[in-house]
Amino acid sequence: xxxxxxxxxxxxxxxxxxxxxxxxxxxxxxxxxxxxxxxxxxxxxxxxxxxxxxxxxxxxxxxxxxxxxxxxxxxxxxxxxxxxxxxxxxxxxxxxxxxxxxxxxxxxxxxxxx
Amino acid sequence: xxxxxxxxxxxxxxxxxxxxxxxxxxxxxxxxxxxxxxxxxxxxxxxxxxxxxxxxxxxxxxxxxxxxxxxxxxxxxxxxxxxxxxxxxxxxxxxxxxxxxxxxxxxxxxxxx
Numbered sequence: 001x002x003x004x005x006x007x008x009x010x011x012x013x014x015x016x017x018x019x020x021x022x023x024x025x026x027x028x029x030x031x032x033x034x035x036x037x038x039x040x041x042x043x044x045x046x047x048x049x050x051x052x053x054x055x056x057x058x059x060x061x062x063x064x065x066x067x068x069x070x071x072x073x074x075x076x077x078x079x080x081x082x083x084x085x086x087x088x089x090x091x092x093x094x095x096x097x098x099x100x101x102x103x104x105x106x107x108x109x110x111x112x113x114x
Numbered sequence: 115x116x117x118x119x120x121x122x123x124x125x126x127x128x129x130x131x132x133x134x135x136x137x138x139x140x141x142x143x144x145x146x147x148x149x150x151x152x153x154x155x156x157x158x159x160x161x162x163x164x165x166x167x168x169x170x171x172x173x174x175x176x177x178x179x180x181x182x183x184x185x186x187x188x189x190x191x192x193x194x195x196x197x198x199x200x201x202x203x204x205x206x207x208x209x210x211x212x213x214x215x216x217x218x219x220x221x222x223x224x225x226x227x
Contacts, residue, residue: 004157031212040122042203042217043158050212091157095213100146100165103213105157 002026004106006092012112013082020078021109025094032075033103034067035091036060043091049075050097082113116142118218120204126224133191135221137204140185142216145209147180149189152201152220161202162189194225 005024013019025032030051035043046065048056051072061067064082069075079086089110093103119138127133137147145166150158164171164180164187171178177190191198201222205215 033212033214035215040219042118042205042219043215045214045216048212048214055212056214093157100163100213102160102163103215105159107155108157110155 004092004094004104006090006106006109008109009107010110010112012114014114015082015084017082018078018080019082019111020076021090021092021111023075023077023092023094023106025074025092026104027073028096029094029104030072030097031095031101032069033093033095034075034077035093035105037089037091037108038087046077046090079111082111084113087111087113116140116216118142118204118206118216120202120218120221122219122221124222124224126226127194129195129225129227131194133194133198133223133225135189135202135204135223137187137189137218138185139206139218142185142206143208144206146207146213147178147187148205148207148215149176149178149187150203150205150217152203158203191223194223196225196227199223199225 032049034046037043049069089108091108093105095101149161152158201220203220205217207213
C-alpha cells in the first residue's frame with residue numbers, strides 16, 4: 001500500500017512524559033501537513049512542510065511541540081512534557097505541489113495523556 | 115474570527131433517499147471548498163473540491179454547490195446507501211501556496227436500510 005502511514009496508531013502516556021509520532025507520506029509528495037483532531041471537532045492545522053522546510057506553524061503549536069522532516073521524506077512530531085489537554089488524534093497528510101491537489105490523510109495516532 | 119458551521123446533530127435518512135448536508139462560513143473568503151468523509155478511527159478521505167467561481171460540481175452520486183454570496187455549500191448524496199454512513203467534513207482554503215485546510219466540525223450521516 002502506498003498511502004500515508006502513521007505510527008504508532010495509539011499511544012497512552014502519563015502527564016509530563018515526552019512522546020514522538022512518525023508519519024510516512026506518499027513517496028512522491030513534497031508537501032506534508034500535521035493536524036490535530038479532538039472528539040466531535042474537525043481537524044485543526046498544526047504545521048506544514050514543503051520538502052524538508054517547515055514553512056508554517058499554527059499558534060496551536062506551543063513550545064512543547066516540535067516537528068521535523070529531516071530528509072524531506074518521513075516526518076516526526078514530538079510533544080514534550082505532555083499535558084492532559086494534548087489528548088487528541090494527530091493526523092498527518094501529504095500532497096503534491098499542485099495548488100489544488102488532494103491532501104491524503106493517514107489513519108492518525110490517538111494520544112491519551114493520563 | 116473565521117467560523118465554519120456544520121449541523122452538529124446527526125442526520126438520519128432512509129436508504130434510497132437524498133441526503134443534504136450544509137456548510138456555512140463567516141469571516142472567510144475561500145478560494146476552494148472541499149468535502150471529506152471520515153469513518154470512526156480513521157483519517158478523512160477527500161471527496162470533492164469546488165472553486166469559488168464554480169456553482170456546482172458532481173461526481174457519481176455526489177453533488178456539491180457553492181454559493182459565495184450566501185457563504186454556504188450544500189453537499190448532496192443521491193440514492194443513499196447504508197455504506198454512506200459516516201461523518202462528512204467541509205474544509206475551506208485560500209488561493210496561493212499550500213492548502214491550509216480549515217475544517218468544520220462535521221455532520222454525522224446515518225443511512226438506515
